[in-house]
Amino acid sequence: MKQKDYHALADQIIKLLGGAENVSFYTRCVTRLRFHIKDRGEMNKEAIEGLSGVYGTQWQADEFQIIIGQDVGNAYEEIVSILGDSVSEVEENKVEKNSLHNLINKMCNTLSACILPVLPTIIGVGMIKVVLTVIGPNVCNLVGADNSTIIFLNFVSDAGFYFLPAFVGYTSAKYFKTNEVLGILMGVMMISPAFIELVESGANMSFFGIPIIANSYANAILPLIIIVWIMSNVYRFIDRFIPASLKSLIVPALTIVIMIPVAFCAIGPLSSVISNYLMQGLLWLNEHTGGFAVAIATSWLPLVIIFGLSGASVTIGQMMLAQYGYEIFWIYPAILFNTTLGVALFAVYLKQKKAEMLPLSITAMFGGVSEPGLFGYMVKNQKALISLMVALFFGGLYGGFSGVKNFAVTSGGIFGIVGTIGPESSIVHAFIGLAISWILAFVLTYYVALKKK
Structure with a gap:
């Protein structure tokens, strides 16, 4: 599509959304334009889906997503040139303003909107x-x-x-x-x-x-x-x-x-x-419950990272490495989390044919980079996030009770697993724990979290 056609597409999209005055916030991700709409009755979803250059649309909580594909950057530039900073602040949801569910949705929407452009x-x-x-x-x-x-x-x-x-x-x-x-x-x-x-x-x-x-x-x-x-x-x-x-x-x-x-x-x-x-809680759990401490530390990693609390596992890991020559709360749980997140995102890619999920999956699985997938998808899809945490719990539970230890600081991707090779080699158990999490994550994401209503 030529650049001038992107301007025409952006203009049509804004008109069919009900005009600039009906858009309260807009951003983009890897393949989609994302809008917060004031009055859904003023927009024409079917007409937008019929535009040349639009591959589909969907509502994600309070956000209207228009799938453009890999050329979304060109379309977004034209959206910016038309809307600029003229949009007003996002209006509060008109229903159940103070309900816990709505507050969680608002927090997730805000978090996602601030992260997606990055x-x-x-x-x-x-x-x-x-x-x-x-x-x-x-x-x-x-x-x-x-x-x-x-x-x-x-x-x-x-x-x-x-x-x-x-x-x-x-x-x-x-x-x-x-x-x-x-x-x-x-x-x-x-x-x-x-x-x-x-x-x-x-x-x-x-x-x-x-x-x-x-x-x-x-x-x-x-x-x-x-x-x-x-x-x-x-x-x-x-x-x-x-x-x-x-x-x-x-x-x-x-x-x-x-x-x-x-x-x-x-x-x-x-x-x-x-x-x-x-x-302190993890250390107490490790002393009194053994493997359950690793399971809990691993399953809560998504929330720990979302809320910016990852310093806890890093600090414990560094302390244990310095004192004992190995640690159990830092690297292996991170590998479990990143790779399992990659598997879950791959399940989304296969189930919903979302092209943008593939690079997110690869960066998590092999690069040990969780932020794109975590903030770009999991934050706004609570069922998928819960499925991921369940899978991590059982993989961490096996790793904890089988005595998986990490003897070196390695990457958080799959190749970091070499750090479990040491005086008390536990790499076989480490792979079994990974397999448990991977299988559970794929099955729960594909058949439960993404089940059509």
């Missing part, structure tokens, strides 16, 4: 990671680790994950209709090298006498989205009282000063405190 980049660097893992010294050994090209590809792909908070800060600010650059700042200040050095040094820190808990927030995606949401309200509140001539000088500065204690003394540390309780 997915193409994360998938891209994730695929690079897959290739580097396969051709590197730990698998096929086709290229040495000191190869200049490999070094560059490694640090560029690492940058995609390291600066994920910055990307999400921008997309969150855009979603909450606030200053995008300040949103980026909220993300990068949480991963500032200077702050990380202070954390690693164990220095006592405070802000105007308010103590700051030293912690790493590299994976704290949900806390960051909450921080940007608070920032958007702070920014709007201050903006109301500052004269127009002073807005550009005072509003950003005051917002930043107010958000520092909110981010570093409240929201961020809250995730750290919860992670610490999770860590």
